[in-house]
Amino acid sequence: MAELAELADAKVRVANEKRGDDHGVNLSQLRALAKRLKTQQDLAYRLWETGDTAARLLALLICRPKAFSREELDAMLREARAPKVQDWLVNYVVKKSPHPEELRVAWLSDADPVVAAAGWALTSDRVARKPGGLDLPGLLDAIEDGMKDAPGRLQWAMNACLAQIGIEHAEYRDRAIVIGERLEVLKDYPTPPGCTSPFAPVWIGEMVRRKGE
Template identity: 45%
Template sequence: MTVEEILEKLEALGNEKLRLQNKKHGADDNQFGVKMGDIRTLAKPIKADNELAKALWKTGNMEARLVAILVTNPKKLPPAELEEMVQSGRIPQIADWLNSYIVKNHPAKESFREKWMNSKNTWAARAGWSLTSGRIAREPEGLDIPALLNRIESEMAKAAPEVQWTMNSALAQIGIYFPAHRKRAIAIGEKLGIYRDYPTSKDCTSPFAPIWINEMSKRLGKA
């Protein structure tokens, strides 16, 4: 399919109610309001095509960018292009899909993780802390956990909301997977109070770090 054909299909799948809902969650007017499941269905028959993905990304359209993410082969994506995509994510949904499908599978992810954690670009910093959160849970060897806690304690309160989300995830992962640092992680969460009053449905775990840490530690048998 061409870029034009994909945009036509996305527009036909659009829903005004969902479009308005997306705007409340950070999207701009360059979107159609397409369900995530419909975007996946549209992208599924398209083979990995980085050139098509690049063209879709350039449209700036939210759903076209989500399709672009799904049809990108991370291993063939030049590092400079990845960094440009990350820095121009602009919408949480795009940033999260980008991190899940491309960033964490890119060969240069570790060098970018260290670089982005110190970036002044909001979306790059969000991605850097997201990668760090993943490493804490799955590949913590070599990480300086006390230093990470120091940074979180001193920086998270002043960080942009988009960055706070992934820094908070890193804090929770430390508390869950490192019992020796759990008490301090919980204390930092209590001190900062970020997401203390976050609305959470009954079947979900609160993102407030002390609650998240205690509940997941019990669930994983790490209490």
């Protein structure tokens, strides 16, 4: 914790706080520290229990994903209110644990929009990598019905899933584009030059073009 405190930078904190993350540690420096510490599950638990955002990010880098129970991961997500902690928990730990599918199903319809957003993030991953058994028309129905009025993080996750369906599954591409055009979610999102817009119809079109389909 003392070393993390030494790495904290006021300017980094200000930039992170604009995104809802309350820490001032440069992530490259955090990764370097994690590389030096290597995997230490007991230390990861202790760092997580501090409640400190930088400590929790470090914990997620040095933990052993397969060591967590489903119940532990569920509790951790509900405790993790910083967006970067939520993202890293899902992508670096839950996806590599034995429980991503159980948690995906449980989280998808959760009343907490942050938890539901994690469920949609895991669903997007399945759409791209293991779509077998997924009800893609049903997912499109849910997106069409709920995305427009969903809170920010949940809306973003549902939009990403919409785009992923359109990108990866040609048979549903036209419907995904129509849904995106009708709902207009993130249509006016400021996109830096050279980056792809998160507006689903544009996102789908650009990624399909890159794939040469």
